Amino acid sequence: MGHLKIIYILLAILFFSNQAETQNDLPNRITIQDFSFDSYTGKFEYQYELNLAENDYELIQLFLYETDFKKKEKKRKSKVVKTISKQQIARLIDAIETKRDSFGLEDLGYDYKWFSNNLEETYDLSRKLWEKRWPSSPAWNVQQSQLIKEQLVDFSNISEAVQRRFFNKGYITLHSSGRSSLKLQLYYADSVTIIERGDNYRGLPWKLNDNTFSYNQNISDIIYDIIPENKGWNKNKLEGRDKAEILNGIVDQVYQDECKEKVKKLVFLNYEKEISQLKTHYEVSGYKEEGSYSNNWDGEKRLCMKVKDTNEIRNICFRLCLTLEKNTLFSRDSIIKKGAYYLDLVNRIPFLLDYLDEDNRRRIHVSFDNGNSLSDKVKNKQSGSSYKFNGVCLKGKNENYLNQCVSFVLFNEYGNGSNWIITPDLDVILVYYHHSIVYKYSDKDLGLKGPSIRYACKHFDLNGNLK
Secondary structure (H helix, E strand, O other): OHHHHHHHHHHHHHHHHHHHHHHHHOOOEEEEEEEEEEOOOEEEEEEEEEEEOOOEEEEEEEEEEEEOOOOEEEEOOOEEEEEEEHHHHHHHHHHHHOOOOOOOHHHHOOOHHHHHHOHHHHHHHHHHHHHHHOOOOOOOOHHHHHHHHHHHOOHHHHHHHHHHHHHOOOOOOOOOOEEEEEEEEEEOOOOEEEEEOOOOHHHOOEEOOOOOEEOOHHHHHHHHHHOOOOOOOHHHHHOOOOHHHHHHHHHHHHHHHHHHHHHHOOHHHHHHHHHHHHHOOEEEEEEEEEOOEOOOOEOOOEEEEEEEEOOOOOOEEEEEEEEEEOOEEOOOHHHHHHHHHHHHHHHOOHHHHHHHHHOOOOEEEEEEEOOEOOOHHHHHHHHOOOOOOOOOOOOOOOHHHHHOOEEEEEEOOOOOEEEEEEOOOOOEEEEEEOOOEEOOEEHHHHOOOOOOOEEEEEEEOOOOOEO
């Protein structure tokens, strides 16, 4: 019995010794600075402090400042918000000390084998995401589908997609309306540990005391649980995403980076019958599907291509864009009937021909959008009938007159383009340009200045002299 008593005493001493050692390993105090600001939603600043008590930590709110630019609330009154267990703080310390130097696919709950074994699922997901963006677009053809499937099982694509989607690799922020920061300081008897949130997925990477970084998600998990709910967005930044959302992000990134532009160039295969009608009159190449806003278009889905008359000896070609209408293209009859007329107008301007002949790197791309050289959007601008526009050069002209005008881009030997119009009575108009020299004139010669687009509306005679 005496021996048992001694054993119990020794175990008790060992237990309390370990407890004391654990207590000594914990910080006495932890401060949290939580700041969020956005010029649209407001400014939110919180300061918290965790103080070591006998059995746990008390989390105290020391300061609060909230404003949505209409209503302000500012408090400095301290109050206990909740308690945090010592075990939770011990797990935080362990997560900080267990540094992870990288982040990969496995950290998101997937591996490369899964992508290899589930190609049909990722392909169907990619197709659904694409159809959601472009509901009126035709289905992918065989060549497009094959291309996409090849990219979705390329491990280097998947690895790169993780870094780009979750860590913004390769992206440049041109403008931000706000900023946020989250900083924790752990105070020990003789030292201070500081960690700061990163700007990417789950606040990664965490910046540590020695100016190194850790991609340990456990830090994010624990701090997410510690921080009280508030109106800022630092807490939300730490939250993970479910596996379906993660998969959506990876698949979409692979499509955007590796498939999008290549798929556009294969759209023409859906319209081989229609394009064959053009090939009886022109050389056709450089196909590309487009759908963005431009000077000529308001975001209509269209197939654009380079179209060259086989009898044209100079670097003059059409940039033909035809809208995608259900399962066919806008009528090809227009360019077949009108193309020669527009080319003739360009070839009747001596200074343009001389300019091209001086350097074979120079070229002219004649616009042909659906039925005419001037698209509906350009006609509305140039006539001044739709809205105010700096480059209105044909104000008051009717549609019949505008349909007889030819619009083109003149490229110099450096690839810099300027936009021009030739009227049926051979008035050559420089509409706008982007660089300091256009044709043989400087900004100073034209009485204009940059640095952005110059709306000129300058008229030239057949020899290239300003009128």
